[in-house]
Amino acid sequence: VYVLKVRSSFDAAHSITGHPGPCARLHGHRYDVEAEFGGGALDSLGMVRDFDALKKALSEVLPDHQNLNDVMDCVTTVENISRWLYDRLLAQGLPVLAVTVWETETCGCRYTPE
Ligand SMILES: [Zn+2]
Secondary structure, three states: OEEEEEEEEEEEEEOOOOOOOHHHOOEEEEEEEEEEEEEOOOOOOOOOOOHHHHHHHHHHHOOOOEEHHHHOOOOOOHHHHHHHHHHHHHHOOOOEEEEEEEOOOOOEEEEOOO
16 A cells, blocks of 8 residues: 655644643644555556645645634544544545644654554
8 A cells, every 4th residue: 555645734722621731721833744645556647646636635624823722622632633634634535544743843643543
């Protein structure tokens, strides 16, 4: 199977209600995102999917300059953000395998359903 990877980023605000530390207060991150798409067959151009189409699809689902607490109906941890993005890409009919979201340079989460 071929696994294509597309990276992007977005800026957003959030707060984690009930968190014992400063994450309970409204603050912002530049989230880095990596989406992985898979396929076992190549088209006549030797591609699983055109990268331009995947980049466009990813950019359309990123909640850039939003308050994540307003757009997500769950706690806005990086675990839930990665799954939320995965579900939105899947809903577009894309062969998404996993989504990784980095909240800082050293802390992130990769969601895959398996
Ligand atoms: Zn945070």
